Amino acid sequence: MKILDKGIWKPNESSCPKKNSAFLESIEKAEVDRYHLYVSYACPWAHRAIIYRELKGLQNYISMSILDPRWGTENGWYFKSSCNQASTKETTKDHVLGADFLWQVYAQAHPEYIGKVTVPVLFDKKESKIMSNESSNIIRILDTFFPSEASTLYPTDFREDIDNLNSFVQNGISAKVYQAGFAKYQKDYERYSTELFKALGEVDELLSGREFLLTDRILESDIHLFCALVRFDLVYTSALRLNHRCLEDFKNLKSFVVRILKIPQILKTFKPFHIKSHYFDYIEDINPRIIPIGPNPKYLNLNQEENDEAS
Incomplete structure (x- = not known):
């Protein structure tokens, strides 16, 4: 299990020295373009936050960086063109800190943090700190603290x-x-x-x-x-x-x-190639890093363009 230990990345650590801490900061004021999401289309927990941003129409309030789904390097989650690594279509650069890897975002914002480096992350650009890395907490924040014409999903x-x-x-x-x-x-x-x-x-x-x-x-x-x-x-x-x-x-x-x-708004957040790349290209313990052509269930109505190879 890869962990961050007070700014030091330990890719070969077998266990986390303490329970993964969650950043559970509260938002006092919803300001335009103050907050940022670090997410992956591949991760089901990050997917929740991406969907909420779309459903609530919060693009002007919350910017977003997309990590590459292939979490197979020693450095874990990485951004577009990090250290000359090939990046998957629709992966982006880190639009806030310019980091190569997600662990660097954690380390720069919270030098004393010890634990796993996970997505999603809700980041306060003004204070340069992580507000939350718990999806259930983040989606409640997005649903509650930001003005939106959309109805609440937690009535x-x-x-x-x-x-x-x-x-x-x-x-x-x-x-x-x-x-x-x-x-x-x-x-x-x-x-x-x-x-x-x-x-x-x-x-x-x-x-x-x-x-x-x-x-x-x-x-x-x-x-x-x-x-x-x-x-x-x-x-x-x-x-x-x-x-x-x-x-x-x-x-x-x-x-x-x-x-x-x-x-x-939800369909646009569904990226099959990112999902398949994550599970077949990074989990070497159970898969040989070969991404299968299928399955392509008819009910998902997959577009072949969505399954283009990494670019």
């Missing part, structure tokens, strides 16, 4: 239900995907995989006769679920060996993904 009347569903999706699906996919022993893989597909079946049943999880419009829990499901047939079934069933086998889950991809 008061549904907050308890949303919190409960978020917990179920995180523990039963999002986290379970990785527990199963990175399992070192057969019995663990089978247990986590079984638990995962049980949870998928329960959510599929919940969506019976519904367009979304709780109401007739998209809410926070729907974004949590979507960011996991849209990657399922694309990479999880093959890269993480979660092939007991495909998402297409769950009628309601498949329809749910298709329905959300029809929202233009």
Whole structure:
């Protein structure tokens, strides 16, 4: 596990010396172009923040840098043209600090930080500090503290239900995907995989006769679920060996993904090649860095241009 230890990058560290700390600063004033997002289209947690920025129309308030999905170097997440490394289409430079690698952003802003270097990151350009690196916290900030004509995705009347569903999706699906996919022993893989597909079946049943999880419009829990499901047939079934069933086998889950991809602001955030590059080109422990041509599920309506090779 690669970690940052008080400004020193330790790519071969086997464990984090203390629990990954989250920056949970509060925003007192929403100022135009004061804040910045560091994200990757590949990461399902960062994807949530990207979607919120689009749905809430916050482009004038929050700028954004896109990291390369191929996290296969000793330096971890990197920006466009860092140290002459080839970069994937739509990867950008660090528009704020000019860093080559994300760990340098953490180190420059918080020299005493010890822990993992993750996305998404919400950065305060005025104070030159990280406000948060927790996706659940960031999307609440984007939903609450910035002016927007879009409706809140965390309405008061549904907050308890949303919190409960978020917990179920995180523990039963999002986290379970990785527990199963990175399992070192057969019995663990089978247990986590079984638990995962049980949870998928329960959510599929919940969506019976519904367009979304709780109401007739998209809410926070729907974004949590979507960011996991849209990657399922694309990479999880093959890269993480979660092939007991495909998402297409769950009628309601498949329809749910298709329905959300029809929202233009969300469709533009879905980058299949970034997702496939991340899972097939960087996770050498379970894959030989070969990016497959498929799968190309019909319901995702993948455009061949989206699957262009890295440029």
